[in-house]
Amino acid sequence: MGTTQALIEAEAKTYEFLSVNDERTSEICRHLDGKVFKVDVARDIRDRLLNSKSPEDAKEITPWPTGEYLQEALSTSSANDLAAMGIAVPPLHFHCRSEIVVAKF
Numbered sequence: 001m002g003t004t005q006a007l008i009e010a011e012a013k014t015y016e017f018l019s020v021n022d023e024r025t026s027e028i029c030r031h032l033d034g035k036v037f038k039v040d041v042a043r044d045i046r047d048r049l050l051n052s053k054s055p056e057d058a059k060e061i062t063p064w065p066t067g068e069y070l071q072e073a074l075s076t077s078s079a080n081d082l083a084a085m086g087i088a089v090p091p092l093h094f095h096c097r098s099e100i101v102v103a104k105f
Contacts, residue, residue, distance in 0.1 A: 003100055004042040004089070012039050016103040017088070028065050029090075029098045031074050032082065036103045041083040062086050064093050 007015055014036050019029035045062060052058045063086050065073045073087050082088055090098040 004039075004046045007039045007100070007102060008043060010102065010105070012102040012105055014038055014103040015042060015100045017090070017098060017100055019098040024097075026093055026096070028070060028073060028087070028092050029096065032087070032092070032098070035079045035082065037079050037083055037088045037100075041088050042100065045086065045089050060086070062089065064091075 017032040017035045017037065019025050019033040021030060021033060025033075048061045049058055052061055063069060065085075065087060069085075073082060073085060076082055076085070079088070089100060090096045092098065
């Protein structure tokens with residue numbers, strides 16, 4: 001959430017999802033590596049998460065993709081479609097090492 005605020009304060013337009021890409025990298029993080037999203041996506045996810053009323057709400061806003069949901073995400077190459085699924089900002093799973101960085105100001 002702090003990274004999202006830093007992107008907003010820096011007036012970044014887009015950010016890039018970066019994963020470590022080694023033998024421990026998850027399928028979903030490898031799939032998202034290099035994808036570029038609008039900063040508004042991260043802002044929306046952050047704001048919805050901060051306003052969530054329960055852990056269940058938070059899980060719907062920022063799901064950790066598993067099973068069929070993971071397969072659906074892996075078959076989606078569009079950053080817009082992934083963002084609509086809530087898959088655009090790390091962490092995406094336990095021990096996630098991915099990060100987001102400015103792509104364009």
